[in-house]
Amino acid sequence: MKDSFWYKLLMPFLVLMLTVSVTVSCNGVEGQQEEEEEEEQSTEIVDPIMTDAGLVSGTVVGDVGEEVRVYKGIPFAAPPVGDLRWKPPQPVEPWDGVLDCTEFAPIAPQITSSEVEQSEDCLYLNVYTPATNTTDLLPVFVSIHGGAMVIGSSRSPDMTYFAQQNDVVGVSIAYRLGGLGFFAHPLLSEESENGVSGNYGLMDQVAALEWVQNNIAAFGGDPDNVTIQGCSSGGESVLFLMASPFSEGLLHQAIADAGVYGSSRTPPLEEMETRGENLAIELGVADEPDVLAALRALGADEIVAAVPVSTSGTELQLPNVDGWFLPDLPLEVFQAGNQQNVPLMIGSGSDDLAKEWNQYGDKNFACAMSTVSSEVYAWIFDHAPCGSGGGTHCLDLTYLFADLSTREDMCDVDLEVSEAMVAMWVQFARTGDPNVEGLIEWPTYEEATDQYLKIGDPVEVKTGLYIPPEAGEEEEETPAEPATYTNTEYGFSLEYPGDWVEKTEDLGPGVVWRVGTTYTVPAVRVIIRDESEGTTLEEVFTIHLTEDGEKTIDTFTASDVTINDTDFTQAEVTYSSTAYDYESVIIGLVTDGKWIIIEVYTVSILPFDYEDQQAEILSTVTFE
Structure with missing residues (x-):
């Protein structure tokens, strides 16, 4: 075979091709290794x-x-x-x-x-x-x-x-x-x-x-x-x-x-x-x-x-x-x-x-x-x-x-x-x-x-951040001065008598109370509802009465409030916002197609055991 014509003719070419092939193969391995090393060193964030x-x-x-x-x-x-x-x-x-x-x-x-x-x-x-x-x-x-x-x-x-x-x-x-x-x-x-x-x-x-x-x-x-x-x-x-x-x-x-x-x-x-x-x-x-x-x-x-x-x-x-x-x-x-x-x-x-x-x-x-x-x-x-x-x-x-x-x-x-x-x-x-x-x-x-x-x-x-008394110390709580707010447009008045009642008493509708509180400025939330429009709410605002009878009003968007019940005397109202949900109670009604919803606050600062504590009358609502 080694003496054949084809062997003598092709052998140099085969050796050359093998050499080139090995060289290319080695270079390919080296190139692949370099690419892998570059990938390992790369810090680019790639999904996934x-x-x-x-x-x-x-x-x-x-x-x-x-x-x-x-x-x-x-x-x-x-x-x-x-x-x-x-x-x-x-x-x-x-x-x-x-x-x-x-x-x-x-x-x-x-x-x-x-x-x-x-x-x-x-x-x-x-x-x-x-x-x-x-x-x-x-x-x-x-x-x-x-x-x-x-x-x-x-x-x-x-x-x-x-x-x-x-x-x-x-x-x-x-x-x-x-x-x-x-x-x-x-x-x-x-x-x-x-x-x-x-x-x-x-x-x-x-x-x-x-x-x-x-x-x-x-x-x-x-x-x-x-x-x-x-x-x-x-x-x-x-x-x-x-x-x-x-x-x-x-x-x-x-x-x-x-x-x-x-x-x-x-x-x-x-x-x-x-x-x-x-x-x-x-x-x-x-x-x-x-x-x-x-x-x-x-x-x-x-x-x-x-x-x-x-x-x-x-x-x-x-x-x-x-x-x-x-x-x-x-x-x-x-x-x-x-x-x-x-x-x-x-x-x-x-x-x-x-x-x-x-x-x-x-x-x-x-x-x-x-x-x-x-x-x-x-x-x-x-x-x-x-x-x-x-x-x-x-x-x-x-x-x-x-x-x-x-x-x-x-x-x-x-x-x-x-x-x-x-x-x-x-x-x-x-x-x-x-x-x-x-x-x-x-x-x-x-x-x-x-x-x-x-x-x-x-x-x-x-x-001047406030700090409460040390544990065991008594803090004297004094109701705020009496204050009154009258709303002639919707026909109701809001009165804060500056008084205390026992929690065991039946306060009845129209009275908002809070237990054992240092909260001295009365506030109620008022929702005006147009009865003819179903659950569409006209206005939602909070009235804060100051001790001198002045008021400030915070407005809510009507879309933040939904009425879950249509009972005229008592119904639950849910406020939904980006921060929290909570419930309140309707305790008042104004005629002529307008509801006045006075909220009883359900979120308040209370101790664990408050059954025997006093409650402050925050407001009394009178309807014309």
């Missing part, structure tokens, strides 16, 4: 993104150069269903393929008029990221929704605009609510390896923050710079998390908005266990051979419907002091200096209810923090759209997260207030200090100077 449980794919919104990637419904814990109901959150089961995260997950079971899908499988979060790479990591802003621990969802706030404009990664989280999130029972405590029960909703929040630590860098967020923020029960959650040892290392700044009241009414585990036993009786399962199995076999809607929503001392939606997750009342933890020692912004709106919340603790928490840290900033939000009254509960969230330039009900002053507020909040999230060059200097809170920032028109530094 790998989390510790699998790939997730979201959507891109915004104009070119201002894009925000939005990932909705990312699971951060296993579904708390079946045997996992009323247990601490468990790890997510990894999934194959790419998880579609373009739609919000169902919201936690709750009583609401909304038709949004609900499910006990609710432990999901949303990520809003403007980041384009994982090299220049951005501050992370985690929002915890409010709703009295019984309503709400991670759908609010929409953090798209906030993330886009401020180069922060926004995260909104869900958690179990009401009886599914905070139900305690002796048998559940016995079942637990830690000997406690309840607080599952707060444990969910910790699990979400742990997810942030493990995954947010892949979305361009900095796990070493996480700010938690919440309003109302979201603000309460911020303080609970700061008071829990399980939050250590999970947060680096905290913003508690209107959250002091709820965090101050945290009963001990034993009391919540007793309430849980009473609920089991009410649900008809207390005598079952296996009470827990019977409770877990109930539908989520049955649990939700059976849990009372009130401030009467029977609530089941409250966190409890269990000595494990919550070692003590949050204020006690702060005063002992055992909270997570991170920079804190604490404040509330200036509406009548928020003022009471502020009086019951913002200064207490600020004082407690200031003894162990100089990084405490107090504020009061005292602004409303185009100057129409005072700031209302959690209204500041609109100024923080929304694009006000697109809203017709906002004016230039609103935009200026929003810009200043956003700049300070974002600066705090970046550095732990809200002071921004070119804006007013915001001093840290110190008990000696008692300074806070009033956010309104103008934004200014004020002094």
Whole structure:
């Protein structure tokens, strides 16, 4: 063969081709290795993104150069269903393929008029990221929704605009609510390896923050710079998390908005266990051979419907002091200096209810923090759209997260207030200090100077946060001076007699009372309804009577109010807003086709046991 003509002719060519082939092959391997190394070094964020449980794919919104990637419904814990109901959150089961995260997950079971899908499988979060790479990591802003621990969802706030404009990664989280999130029972405590029960909703929040630590860098967020923020029960959650040892290392700044009241009414585990036993009786399962199995076999809607929503001392939606997750009342933890020692912004709106919340603790928490840290900033939000009254509960969230330039009900002053507020909040999230060059200097809170920032028109530094008496001290409560307001257009008068009555008396229609209160300025909410137009509401406003008989009026939009019953003598009215829902009672009627609905406040500052306390007559309504 080697002597053949073809062998001698082709052999040189075969050798040449083999050499070229080997060279090309080696160069190809080298080129592939270089490409792989470049890919490994690349920090560009490309969808889908790998989390510790699998790939997730979201959507891109915004104009070119201002894009925000939005990932909705990312699971951060296993579904708390079946045997996992009323247990601490468990790890997510990894999934194959790419998880579609373009739609919000169902919201936690709750009583609401909304038709949004609900499910006990609710432990999901949303990520809003403007980041384009994982090299220049951005501050992370985690929002915890409010709703009295019984309503709400991670759908609010929409953090798209906030993330886009401020180069922060926004995260909104869900958690179990009401009886599914905070139900305690002796048998559940016995079942637990830690000997406690309840607080599952707060444990969910910790699990979400742990997810942030493990995954947010892949979305361009900095796990070493996480700010938690919440309003109302979201603000309460911020303080609970700061008071829990399980939050250590999970947060680096905290913003508690209107959250002091709820965090101050945290009963001990034993009391919540007793309430849980009473609920089991009410649900008809207390005598079952296996009470827990019977409770877990109930539908989520049955649990939700059976849990009372009130401030009467029977609530089941409250966190409890269990000595494990919550070692003590949050204020006690702060005063002992055992909270997570991170920079804190604490404040509330200036509406009548928020003022009471502020009086019951913002200064207490600020004082407690200031003894162990100089990084405490107090504020009061005292602004409303185009100057129409005072700031209302959690209204500041609109100024923080929304694009006000697109809203017709906002004016230039609103935009200026929003810009200043956003700049300070974002600066705090970046550095732990809200002071921004070119804006007013915001001093840290110190008990000696008692300074806070009033956010309104103008934004200014004020002094004099209220602080209640020490525990055990009596505070003298004096009713306000008598005051009268007469409405000739609708034919009724409103009188505040400056008097007290016993709670046991039947006050009857036309009398609004509040228990054991420091609230000295009477206020009632008045709704004018045109009977001929069905449930169409003409006007909704709140009348505040001052001691000299003057009045101020806060206006609500009619779309925020729905009438659920048409009984002329007594009917429930539900207010729905971005902040909260609550119910009131009709106690008056004006003829000629006009209803006057005088609201009996159902949300108030009450102690747990108030059966023997006095009630203040806030107003008496007289119809012509």
